[in-house]
Amino acid sequence: MAFTLTVNGKVDTDCNVTEQEIRTSTPGRKSKELIIQLDDVIGIETNESEFSTSTNQSKTTKPKCLCKVHYIKRKKTVWKQETLSVTGQAEECQRFISQLQPNFKKVYDTRPKRLLVLVNPISGGRYGQSNSKKIVPLFELAGIACDVKVSDRAKHFIEMVSEYDFTTVDGIVVFGGDGSFSEVLGSLLRVTHEKAGLDYNDMNGPLTSNSVPIGIIPSGTGNGISVAQYGNYDTVTAALHIIKGNTRKIPLMAEYCEDELVGYATVVSAYGLFADMMYETDQKRWMRRARYIVMPIYSIFFKTQRLFEAEITLTGSQLCKPDDEEGKTKEETISGEFSMVAFFPAKVFGMTEGEVLVLIFRRTPSSHFFRLMLNMMKSEVVREEDFPTLTIRQPNSVRVKVNPKDLGENDFLNYLLNIDGEIHTMKKADLTVKSIPDAVNVFSSLHLYPYPDSQHSVSTTESTSPTGACAADT
Template sequence: MNFNVQISGASTEIQIGESGIVYFAGKEEHKRAYEDIISLEKLSGDGKTCRLHYIQDHPFPNHKLTKEYLDITSEDNVLRDFQETLSKKISAVTKRPRKLSVFVNPIGGKGKGKQICDKEVVPVLQLAGIQTDVVVSQRAYHFKEITENYDFNSVDGLIIMGGDGTYSEIINVLMRKRQHEAGVDFNSSSSLLKTMDFPIGVIPTGSACGLARLAHGVIDVMTSVLHIIRGRTDHYNIVGGFNNNKLIGYGIICFGYVMYADLMYDTDVNYRWMKTFRYIYVPFMHVFIKPFREVEVEITYEYLENKESGDTTEEEKANLQGVTDDLDFEDRPYDKQPAKKDQFIMLDYTVCGRWAMAKHFANLYQLTEEHLDSVKHFVNFNRIKSVRLRATENNDPSQREMNLRFNLDGESHQLETPDVYIKLFPRCLTLYTSYKGSRRWR
């Protein structure tokens, strides 16, 4: 089926194909997949001009998606038939959601979550024909209560606007609900978790948005919105943290013991009065002022390959930080991606100079093989399936309470005993994304 129209004053045909439309603008042929067509919007009162809004990909290494448009002129009945045909194709061919709940953290990041939702997110979703139910949190941990009671059967998916802390709070509740409904004992680390098929879209409006970067290749609000409109999904890993045969929580980005746990505890508790300045002061204090605290830990790694599974080593002193995915060390084109493996990254630190540690943390969000090679004298790097950390009896008794600190996605937890087991649960989280590139933090 073809439609005779004018584009930029020149007559042309728009061809309706199985997977998209084809048209000429000047001498250049353009193809637009139906998932990339946002909408056809009427502009003039006489019905003779419409604006085709569409999603534009950009060449590697630019991972952003942008919203573009094309003005089309024709007779009223031609544009009306074109719009009707286009709408039917989009509904039939794509997996675009019809209605989404939008959970907004209004104070995360620069405190503009609600403003971005109202001015940038909801208008584009509505333009794509997607209904929204916007819910704004009113206090700390409010989303835990909201998520436990919200009727998700009334929507096709959920959008979370905030940062990693907000994502983690909501996803933890949803994962527990999914396992409870399936009769899975989530407190048992040996249980096989059920995948949470309910799709989630993450839009980066918080201070740290590592999950949005992993899922979309870039931290950009409009890119995230356009991935959601496309309607495609992919599965992502989570880790479970366990202590005394009970689930501590699920991690979507990172976890830490000793230095990272101490740093985040000071940020959340001891220096909260500093407000946003604490995010600068506390890391500086831990790297340049406070003595490095070390704990003797027995570590048991379970490897996916190359090393003996269950290899146990005694560490005289240790600081540990983990990342919940098999991160890539370099940004590669989509067609040159290595296969993702069911493993996650673990970094084990020993004492080093303060400047060396500061430089390492500055490079932590852009890990490369060259950097890890340059810090191998104080950073032990592993790709693993699980790890058990147990503080030995040889540690300073006065630091026992500190040795019970454990951090998961920036949330501080107090262990019952200084023994924690972290296990990977592959592909349990379903996210809205069409991104197929390298998975990196930043």
């Protein structure tokens, strides 16, 4: 149905409303058309008091807004809130709203109505509180009620999640960084398994996905999970993804030691250098945010690398063993001294779902670490022939069995594990990492994970060099 209205100050604007979209056409020599999909409408505000007092707005006075349509405007992966302000004849505007609201209600009915909002006030630069004050009103504008809870101590999120009745909400939103998200997710998955009568410590048992979707508003130092879910670190973009209510499943890495779950990782996990570095960074809290720049530079460029002896066993169908049957599960063992073993969900780099991307570092020059990190940040291809001390594999599971060295007062370093930026202590230096596809239900409207416009960042199969991914280790 067509209407003639004043939209954003442009008089005699033609408006059409259908079940899918709002279409406006501005008159003039350079006619401009705007199309808003109803699925991108955030909310509709009406000036009821003006409708009840006036049927026709005077041309001699500044017209009052009768209706505001808040919607999503996209620029690549960044989403922003825009507003369509409607003035003019109250009767015509009323007919426009009467046509628009029933169509939008069909969209609104599919979206979350109530969210549990968990705020970490000390994450990153202490942005959790300020971001929540900015974003929660946006949720409310979209007609979403928020049960806001602020953590006041370490591991408080674990208590909140374990005690909460999730039948009362349609999702969880975390204001924090990767560590906060992992803490909430780990607690939620444990609760989900217990309610299903499953043992989450059984690495060979089934894993059930969380029924309550999770979203994150990036407010921490490390916000890799936000990039995976929304394509960037923008807080408004994250909120708008959650408002739309679309969900998808992302992979997970479950990590075990001594028949006990250590934790779940969605971005990265590491034993060795990165775990040591994260521990030392956490000890320098007096440096505030600067520690996240200073300590990595110190650890990589100025500190002698700590090497550990380990036997690394990889299992999976993607391991390059030409004599084996295609698709058959294969096993490979790599032994020696290493500075770090890092694990990523392979799908993060556009690889096969259900596998772990394993980067195995021997004594590695600082320049190689720096160049490797730059390549991965830019989503550029990483090949073994470019990094002689690096071994790349793509198994379904990996076991790292360490022969601990006597480190004196630093002996605890033998048992540290970095999971999504948080330090965990293992009972024994014996770690098993398993990839679990489609394990986590998250709010996201992205269809690719997470680099829609880039090539694969790590090459494990195309190397032609003797030091390539399929070559034997020396």
